[in-house]
Each structure stands twice: as C-alpha cells, then as structure tokens.
Amino acid sequence: MFKGDHILALDIGASNLKMAEFAALKSGGVELVNFGVASLDLDPQAEGERSAYISSTLHEIMQDRGFRPGRVLLSVSGQSVFSRFVKLPPVDRDKVYQIILYEAQQNVPFPMEEVVWDYQLIGGAAGEMDVMLAAIKADIIEEITGCVEQAGLETDLVDVAPMALYNAVRYNYTDLPECTLVVDMGARSTDLIFIEKGRVFSRSIPVAGNAITQQIMQEFGMSFGDAEALKKAHAFVAFGGAYEGPKSEVVDKVSKSVRSIMTRLHAEINRSVNFYRSQQTGQQPSLILLAGGTSAIPYTDSFLKDKMKVNVDYLNPFLNVAVSEGIETDEIARYANLMGQVVGLALRRFLTCPIEINLVPPKILADKAFRRKQPLFLAAAAALLLTLGVWCGYFVKMSGLAEERMVKVRARVQELEQVENRLRESEIQVNAVEKTISSLLNLSAKRTQWLQIVNQVHDSMPDGLWLISLKPASGAQAAEISDPNAPPPEPASMAPGGQIRALEISGLAYQDKAGSGSTIRDFRDRLREMSLFGPGTEIIWQPSPGQDDFVRQFKILLVLKSPLNV
Secondary structure (H helix, E strand, C coil): CCCEEEEEEEEEECCEEEEEEEEEECCCCCCEEEEEEEEECCCCCHHHHHHHHHHHHHHHHHHCCCCCCCCEEEEEEECCEEEEEEEEECCCHHHHHHHHHHHHHHHCCHHHHHHHEEEEEEHHHHEEEEEEEEEHHHHHHHHHHHHHHHCEEEEEEEHHHHHHHHHHHHHHHCCCCCCEEEEECCCCCEEEEEEECCCEHHHHEEECCHHHHHHHHHCCCCHHHHHHHHHHHHHHCCCCCCCCCCHHHHHHHHHHHHHHHHHHHHHHHHHHHHHHHHCCCCCCCCCCEEEEEHHHHHHHHHHHHHHHEEEEEECCCCCHHHHHHHCHHHHHHHHHCHHHHHHHHEEEEEEEEECCEEEEEHHHHHHHHHHHHHHHHHHHHHHEEEEEEEEHHHHHHHHHHHHHHHHHHHHHHHHHHHHHHHHHHHHHHHHHHHHHHHHHHHHHHHHHHHHHHHHHHHHCCCCEEEEEEEEEHHHHCCCCCCCCCCCCCCCEEEECHEEEEEEEEEEEEEEECCCCHHHHHHHHHHHHHCCCCCCCCEEECCCCCCCCCCCCEEEEEEEEEEEEEE
C-alpha cells in the first residue's frame, strides 16, 4: 500500500491506459512522481475481449513503470456513462434528493436497480440550479473494476473522464475567458466540455480517432491494425483548397481521410455549440482547449481555429501541477495531452473539486465498509478469546477445587454407607420385633372380640334356654346372608380367606318356657339388637318337638357386622 500522501490514478480509455502516481506537497498542491501510457491494441470489432486486454495491459504497465499495488482512483470513458444536465424546479432543500431521484428515473434509460448512478448540483444561468446526472450499467463498471482488482489494485473512486478533465482545467486555468470549450478527442468518441463561471455542460459525440482509422481502411482496403499504424505514421489534417498536396500518394490519401473526418467532427461541434446556446442558455465559446490522443494529429488546432473562428490551444494539465525531477521534460511533453484525466483524479484525493461524481459499485463500497470494520471485528474476536481464556482458567481452577471436594465427599459417603448398613441391620431387627408385637396385638384383639361376642350372646339369652355350642358358620352361609332380606342360608363349609362372618349357635329351650317358640324368637330378636350382630341373624333350624319331649332344639345363624380374622 502507498503512504497516506501518495495515490495512484488510472484512466481507462478506448485505445490506451494512462496510469500515474501523485504525491501531496506540503504547499498544498500535488506532484507527478511516476506515470505510464500503454496502448490496448484492441480492434473495435473485438470488444468481447476488452477485459482481457485491460488486465494484461495493466499488468504490463505496472511492471514496466514499477507501480506497486495499492488504492487507485479510476476514470471511465464518457461514452460508457449516460449523463444528463437537468434544471431543478424551485424546491425546499430537504426535498432535493427526492426530485433528483425522480429526474433520474425519468432520464436514465435503464431500470435504476441495474445502474450505478450519482449526481452533482451545479450552478445555472441567472441563479438557477442545475443537476448533473451520471449513470453507468452496473455490469459494465463491475467488469472494469474487476480487471483493476486482478492487478492487485483497490478501487477507491470511480470518476467520469470528462468531469475529471473538467476538474483538471479548473485547477490549472484560473483566468479562462467567459466561455471555454474543451475538446477531448479520443479513439471512439470526442467529449465536449463547456465551461462557464459557476456552470458546466458536457456531451459526447461518436466521431474520433477510430473513425479516421476506419476511413483509411476503406481507402486502402486494409485491416484495422494496418490502418491504425498508417495513421500514426503519416496522418495530418490536409490543408484543402488551393494548397498543393503531398507528393506521396499514400500520405495524400491519408491526410484527406483525416480532413474528411475532421470536417464531420467540426459539424458535430457546431451542432453541440448551437444546442448549448439555445437549450442551456450558454454563450459562444471564445477559447477551445484540445486534449486526447487524436488531437495530436498535426494541424488539428489550425483546422479548428480556421473553422470555428476562435482561439485554439492545447490543454496543459501541468500548469499548476508539479512534475518530479525524475521525469524527463520531453517525455511528459509527449503525453501531456493524455494526462488531463489522471491529474483531475489526483486532485479529487488531495483537494476539494467543483465536480465530485463517484460511480463506485455497491459491492466495492460494501467490501470497503467491511474492511473498515475489520479492526473492530478483530478487537471483538480478541476480547472474546480473552474472555474464553479467563473462563477456561476459571473452570480449570474450579475443576481442581471440585476434585478436592469430591475426594472429601467420597470419604464421607463411605463413612455414611457404613452407618447406613448398621442402620439397615437395626431396621431389620426393629421390623421383626414390630411384627411379633403386631401378632401378639392381633391375638389379644381376637381374644377380646370373642369375649365380646360371648358376652353379647349371653346377655341376649332369656330364661329357660341354654346353649349347647357356638361355632363359626361356613363362608357360603355368610355370603348368602349378607343381604338382610335374604333367607337364612343352609350350613356349609368354612368361609374362604380365613374370615368368620357368621356363627352358628345350637341350643335347647324348655317346653314349658318356650311354649310356641317365642323364647327362641325372643333370643333371635335380642341378638339382632346387639352392636356386634347384623339384622341377618336368623333361626335356621327348629324341629317340632314330640309329645313326650320337654325341651325343644334350635339353631341360630348369628351374622356378624364385622368379620373376624382367624
């Protein structure tokens, strides 16, 4: 990269590349310290290969002239850029951009999302405000900047060649007449720049050096390359009229071809001057400054001076721009007419210029914004790594402490496990004792229940009745009498599950006391009223006595409200 006071400027023309390195002076100006000019040698019919020619030529010029990769200011041909000068209606300052955007949408012949565009407010006649719109197809400028990046250069700014040349003229010529016309004669087009105090107007016309070459091709029936070589060797503007032509027929035909194209160019210049005066309310130029490679053809200035009837001079972009002592005077003089654009680009870096158009593609702007933020990203990444390092150290330290604590915990756990084993043995012993106690309590409870049953049976017995037996009834009997409305069951086997739900009472009653059996029924009824027995209690057997019997047998099924566990 270059130091902060050095910059590269690159102008990509239709037929050649101009590259220069400038340095800032302490006095506030700029100095040319290195430059190179290289021809693209490109046939207009091979435009599809233009990118490859630009890349290879740019590599060659950097290698031959010792340019180091770095940031570069770039200008592109005015023919590649769509430019318009539009008068603004009276509007508030905060609405200027919306008006300009509307004008751009109306004037640019492409969808706005397909172009890179910019604008510049410039002065107009009688205090009016004009705006210059400049737009270029995004794919064209991205292709050009891609060629520049392949050479290791970083595009910092993209200017339009006529406007870069305008800035160079304004910097070097401080005493221009009221209206000056700059005629920049390139290979594919000629840029016309009208300069008045506080205003500027520009347009491109498609008559330039290649038109001369094509005219020579037709005259001699040769290839573009041969015709270009013939032009460079013998071209000059024929005098015309009564002047005697050159003795060489070839030179004479070449000079007449040049004059023919120059006559067309003069007509186009006249048409543009008339348009400028009528549509832009401009004035008639009183000075013409020539620039560009085609303007170097001999007698071009004389031809235009004679036709336009105004003073014609060659533009010198180094009137107020210093040239390093390491550059030979003859060398810079030979290429001075080509260097106006690179001088204007250098001024954009070091000074404030009247026109500051920038057509850098959004992709490059995004990349530059990202690179500006890279230090922040790196700082954030470093802070993150430092934080992670601190946390890692903290976790390592805590892991060591946790391991020490874990050793102590394991030892304590072993002690507690021994205590737990002893407690478990004690628990087993306690459970065995509790089981024994429960068995004894159950046994005691059972005995108590039987005593209560016997007492309630005894309390229910009327006089003249005694009991023979009291025994458990069967499970079938108990199930059948669970419903109070069920008939008394027949005796059966013991109920399953070890539970006693009913008892069978066998007894005898004296006939003289029992009479019609009321004593037995009274006994049954009393039993039903007792708290332990249910309403299902019933006489289940009571045979009729004989004449000689003085006692009567009976059996009663005694239903328990709560079953007894055996």
